[in-house]
Amino acid sequence: MPITILPPKPSRPINNNNNNPSEDDALSDSDSGVDGGDADGDIPMHHPPSKRTRLTTTTTTDATTSIVTPGEQITSDPQWMRGHGTYITPSTTAITSSVAGTITRTNKLLSVRPLRARYTPEVGDLVVGRIVEVQAKRWRVDVGSTQLAALPLSAINLPGGILRKRTETDELQIRTFFAEGDLLVAEVQQLFGDGGAVLHTRSLKYGKLRNGVFVAVSGVGGGGGVVRSRRQVWTMDAANGAGQIDVVLGVNGYVWISRHVETPDAEEGKAGITNMEESVSTTMYSSQNDRIEVETMREIARLRGVVTALVENGLRVDEDMVVRGYHEAVEMAMVSAEGSDDIYLGGEKGQQLAAALTGA
Amino acid sequence: MASSQHVLLSPAELAYLHASLSLTPPIRPDGRSPTQFRPLVAETGILPGTNGSARICFADGTEAIVGVKAEVERTAQRPGEETVFLEEGGAGDDEEEEGEAVDKRKGDASWVEMTVEIPGLRDDDSGTAFLSAMLSEALLADGEFAKRLWINRRFHWKLYLDIILISPPLSYPLPLLSLTTHLALLSTRLPRLKSEGDEDPFFDDDWAAAPYLYPRTPTSVAKPTATTTTTRPPITLLVMAVGNNIIFDPSKEELAVADVALAVSVTSTASSHHIDTDTGHPAAEAGRNLRLLSIRTIDPPSRLTPPAVANAANAAYGASNGAALGTQKMLEARTAETEAVEGVWRAPRGGAKRMVLGALVQKVLERGGVVDEVLDALEGVDLG
Numbered sequence A: 001m002p003i004t005i006l007p008p009k010p011s012r013p014i015n016n017n018n019n020n021p022s023e024d025d026a027l028s029d030s031d032s033g034v035d036g037g038d039a040d041g042d043i044p045m046h047h048p049p050s051k052r053t054r055l056t057t058t059t060t061t062d063a064t065t066s067i068v069t070p071g072e073q074i075t076s077d078p079q080w081m082r083g084h085g086t087y088i089t090p091s092t093t094a095i096t097s098s099v100a101g102t103i104t105r106t107n108k109l110l111s112v113r114p115l116r117a118r119y120t121p122e123v124g125d126l127v128v129g130r131i132v133e134v135q136a137k138r139w140r141v142d143v144g145s146t147q148l149a150a151l152p153l154s155a156i157n158l159p160g161g162i163l164r165k166r167t168e169t170d171e172l173q174i175r176t177f178f179a180e181g182d183l184l185v186a187e188v189q190q191l192f193g194d195g196g197a198v199l200h201t202r203s204l205k206y207g208k209l210r211n212g213v214f215v216a217v218s219g220v221g222g223g224g225g226v227v228r229s230r231r232q233v234w235t236m237d238a239a240n241g242a243g244q245i246d247v248v249l250g251v252n253g254y255v256w257i258s259r260h261v262e263t264p265d266a267e268e269g270k271a272g273i274t275n276m277e278e279s280v281s282t283t284m285y286s287s288q289n290d291r292i293e294v295e296t297m298r299e300i301a302r303l304r305g306v307v308t309a310l311v312e313n314g315l316r317v318d319e320d321m322v323v324r325g326y327h328e329a330v331e332m333a334m335v336s337a338e339g340s341d342d343i344y345l346g347g348e349k350g351q352q353l354a355a356a357l358t359g360a
Numbered sequence B: 001m002a003s004s005q006h007v008l009l010s011p012a013e014l015a016y017l018h019a020s021l022s023l024t025p026p027i028r029p030d031g032r033s034p035t036q037f038r039p040l041v042a043e044t045g046i047l048p049g050t051n052g053s054a055r056i057c058f059a060d061g062t063e064a065i066v067g068v069k070a071e072v073e074r075t076a077q078r079p080g081e082e083t084v085f086l087e088e089g090g091a092g093d094d095e096e097e098e099g100e101a102v103d104k105r106k107g108d109a110s111w112v113e114m115t116v117e118i119p120g121l122r123d124d125d126s127g128t129a130f131l132s133a134m135l136s137e138a139l140l141a142d143g144e145f146a147k148r149l150w151i152n153r154r155f156h157w158k159l160y161l162d163i164i165l166i167s168p169p170l171s172y173p174l175p176l177l178s179l180t181t182h183l184a185l186l187s188t189r190l191p192r193l194k195s196e197g198d199e200d201p202f203f204d205d206d207w208a209a210a211p212y213l214y215p216r217t218p219t220s221v222a223k224p225t226a227t228t229t230t231t232r233p234p235i236t237l238l239v240m241a242v243g244n245n246i247i248f249d250p251s252k253e254e255l256a257v258a259d260v261a262l263a264v265s266v267t268s269t270a271s272s273h274h275i276d277t278d279t280g281h282p283a284a285e286a287g288r289n290l291r292l293l294s295i296r297t298i299d300p301p302s303r304l305t306p307p308a309v310a311n312a313a314n315a316a317y318g319a320s321n322g323a324a325l326g327t328q329k330m331l332e333a334r335t336a337e338t339e340a341v342e343g344v345w346r347a348p349r350g351g352a353k354r355m356v357l358g359a360l361v362q363k364v365l366e367r368g369g370v371v372d373e374v375l376d377a378l379e380g381v382d383l384g
Helices: A021-033 A051-065 A168-172 A264-268 A276-283 A294-312 A319-335 A347-359 B011-022 B088-096 B098-104 B126-140 B174-186 B273-277 B323-338 B354-365 B370-379
Strands: A073-075 A086-088 A095-097 A101-106 A109-114 A126-134 A138-142 A149-152 A183-191 A197-200 A212-216 A233-237 A244-249 A254-259 B040-044 B052-058 B063-074 B112-117 B155-165 B235-242 B245-248 B260-269 B289-299
Touching: A073 A109, A086 A109, A126 A149, A126 A197, A126 A254, A149 A183, A212 A294, A212 B011, A233 A319, A244 A294, A244 A319, A254 A294, A294 A319, A294 A347, A294 B011, A319 A347, B011 B235, B011 B245, B040 B174, B052 B174, B063 B174, B112 B126, B126 B155, B126 B174, B126 B235, B126 B260, B126 B289, B155 B174, B174 B235, B174 B370, B235 B354, B235 B370, B245 B354, B260 B354, B260 B370, B289 B354, B354 B370
Parallel strands: A149 A197, B112 B155
Antiparallel strands: A073 A095, A086 A095, A101 A109, A126 A138, A126 A183, A138 A149, A183 A197, A212 A254, A233 A244, A244 A254, B040 B052, B052 B063, B063 B155, B235 B245, B235 B260, B260 B289
């Protein structure tokens, strides 16, 4: 069947993420704490029922009804405080939404969670970025933020792990390190006042990416997308004899899935801890792919399908979900008619996968 | 020749994509089979003020809306043509010649006006202009479509097709726009004509009685001998080749490594008689009579990508960081540039191979192939 055409279905509830119970708690707490101060009815507020029923209804009824658009007045009651995503029109007390999203209340604080948002960098975030511009002493990197991030020439490791001052020669051959279009994994080192980020790759974990595929899940709303978690990078064993696969989930929603490459010296145990940097960083700026087996390519494509299916069905993307989703996908392929070579996870299959992950 | 928009991909990504798409069978990044399309969500009749409209969206959020509006326009009389006067005898002649009415109907390409709007691009952007030219070319190529707009010798319908891509173009939007236009035209209805002959046209008020622009035939269940396939609006498909693999509906990344990309417009014509008389095979099983309308090459963005540097020529590879050694390596690289190294991206050079082009067109026109199934699926959409 080369094509499937489906009738439109009603949109799914927005911000229906049950992975964030703390916020629901806060909501219900604030509700029981409010004593009828919303007489003007600007905020859809129900009579506080018992806490349990409230928790169950929050995600279904309240979240869908309280979408606000930019410029929409949320309340004119002065008892509320203005939070993220809102502003107060001068010379009034009216709180107005500045983004399209759902209203969140924390005690007396009103904020609006946007449906879609660009990535806001924070110091220490692991990000995957793409070089879009090469300047004299730095690169400009697209990290899915409102502005391009900067990667100074002084913030990268030189090949061979040599530590020295960057000279004019380095500036002249800046494109041998990173050129336009190159993908890299880096860490946010510093933030400018306007929200722009400065990156660095001064670790063996960071650097140019190769041997794999890229998928961007940035800017998605509805509870999907990459969430900050304990581990953003991991190596996992793939099924069907495909060896090991590296997954990098950038906090900015850019994902890299690639074949795991063992550094040759580390394998043999020759490299000591002192010259490890030297041996690893020799391959750091290579843009030549290693030989990749067909099985590995197939499993990489399957993992990419899992990530896309998670996002399309509004689920969060983190290590736990991706690993579970991958095993589920492998099992689904086993029992499918096409056998384990079937890696397609779009449309209905993606929904099946999501249902299997959430229903469990 | 039009270039699809440039995508910024790293050489390592391009090499990986090209390698995985060159395998037999190819492994596409989203796991589809080579002939598989992305799943669509489609509906028709979404704009109440139009004669016909449709909306299609992909799962990735790409979404297009097409509205078709018709208005009556006086046909310009060209010098040399016989001038038409309102005569008593005129209507009588028409009835006599009822059988060969098609012969008399004439169409003109100017009766269809198509505008394509893509967010972020100017109206006179070459890409947009090319898309609209390609879509209207498919519609007008065989001259059959404009004839449907003929009312009488003095008047005709003027059709305005407004094609709007709502989302930013996440992939080359041609197949999406073409399928949406197809659906919108299928759902287009024009008011029923009440007047006769060459009088000023006068239409039935009853919208429910308005006939479809593309008449719908009864399904095969009612009459097994009747042909279920009639003439349909054209569809334009994007087909690309990597190595010897032919891939339908490429995504943006796949298109970025294409050796050849073609936009092929096909239409299905009414089944010829021999299929009906062939008692053993119903028309549906035999597939449609596909007709090739036009072929355009799309300049794949792969040709504009910079080549990767092989490890052997990379100044930043290995422990060598001396400038002298680096330049020496670069010189060596220049001589060795013509050889292909495994795992190193090189933009495809030279034109499309004739064999590949032939195979591409063959694959599209295959009876009971992809196009047939696409048309079947589009037929299944509820025209509300």
